[in-house]
Amino acid sequence: xxxxxxxxxKACKQGHYNTEDNAVFNLERYYISLIRAMFYELxxxxxxxxLSILCSVNDIHVEVINxxxxxxxxxxxxxxxxxxxxxLPIVEGLNAAFxxxxxxxxxxxxxxxxxxxxxxxxxxxxxxxLITAELxxxxxxxxxxxxxxxxxxxxQKQQSESIKKRAVSNGLRDLNVETMSKAIKDxxxxxGIEILTDSKRFQALxxxxxxxxxxxxxxxxxxxxxxxxxxEILLRGVEGSATExxxxxxxxxxxxxxxxxxxESRSESILGAFALAFGWLGSANN
Numbered sequence: 001x002x003x004x005x006x007x008x009x010k011a012c013k014q015g016h017y018n019t020e021d022n023a024v025f026n027l028e029r030y031y032i033s034l035i036r037a038m039f040y041e042l043x044x045x046x047x048x049x050x051l052s053i054l055c056s057v058n059d060i061h062v063e064v065i066n067x068x069x070x071x072x073x074x075x076x077x078x079x080x081x082x083x084x085x086x087x088l089p090i091v092e093g094l095n096a097a098f099x100x101x102x103x104x105x106x107x108x109x110x111x112x113x114x115x116x117x118x119x120x121x122x123x124x125x126x127x128x129x130l131i132t133a134e135l136x137x138x139x140x141x142x143x144x145x146x147x148x149x150x151x152x153x154x155x156q157k158q159q160s161e162s163i164k165k166r167a168v169s170n171g172l173r174d175l176n177v178e179t180m181s182k183a184i185k186d187x188x189x190x191x192g193i194e195i196l197t198d199s200k201r202f203q204a205l206x207x208x209x210x211x212x213x214x215x216x217x218x219x220x221x222x223x224x225x226x227x228x229x230x231x232e233i234l235l236r237g238v239e240g241s242a243t244e245x246x247x248x249x250x251x252x253x254x255x256x257x258x259x260x261x262x263x264e265s266r267s268e269s270i271l272g273a274f275a276l277a278f279g280w281l282g283s284a285n286n
Contacts, residue, residue, distance in 0.1 A: 005050045008034055011027055015116075016117075016118070027116075031089075032106075034093075035105055038090070038094055042094070042142055043142060047069075051090075060131055066140075088130060088261075089108045089112040092261060095141060098138075111261055129223055130224050130260070132220060175269040178276075179218065180210065181276035183209040184273060185276075187205050188277065206223060222270075233248050233251055234248050234274050234278070245280055252271055256270065
């Protein structure tokens with residue numbers, strides 16, 4: 001199995017010197033090879049030097065249980081040839097690989113093909129929140145693989161379907177919509193609906209109203225969608241007709257999927273939490 005850093009170096013070199021659309025499009029094979037190599041490293045060695053390096057240069061700090069992120073590796077490997085640091089599509093690609101959804105990997109590459117190997121660093125704090133959530137999901141996915149005896153099993157084919165189902169369940173449902181909607185509803189009740197347009201105050205409040213390690217991903221995703229203005233779109237429908245509300249939901253859904261790469265099921269869960277809180281789909285649990 002090839003070293004993921006070597007694959008990344010080659011892809012970045014190709015991307016740096018070949019910026020035409022057709023050349024960048026042909027880098028997809030590097031992306032798929034990279035995801036496969038990192039997948040193998042993470043489930044066998046419990047670490048990937050490339051993942052550690054990319055976390056370090058993107059200033060991503062997250063505690064994980066089932067693999068290692070060793071930021072010191074940045075200083076022990078020659079990374080001067082690595083001219084691109086877009087971590088989000090790589091971590092999302094790894095999570096897609098755990099569900100064996102290579103079509104999803106291809107879609108992720110197509111969405112990010114002009115910057116994944118083109119020397120752009122993800123500096124936006126909103127994306128850092130999303131990357132952190134994806135890393136935590138990756139940690140959980142690797143935990144399922146380890147608990148299923150990935151390394152020692154002599155019959156991986158029989159286990160693959162059960163692993164896939166658990167990974168899909170972990171990656172696609174995982175959001176606690178009822179808890180999210182109740183937290184949003186309680187915040188609105190106490191501070192008014194305008195609080196949803198104040199990202200800094202909302203970020204502080206959601207951590208108080210929805211606390212606990214098991215809800216970190218929900219917290220980060222709610223903070224993310226408020227920060228990027230999705231909620232402001234939904235608020236246009238609060239005083240409008242049912243048709244206007246539906247139109248705002250469709251618009252927000254398309255932005256989450258097309259611009260930010262969310263899976264449709266995940267986007268529906270996020271928007272459903274707000275719809276419940278707003279009373280558009282019934283009421284959240286009291």
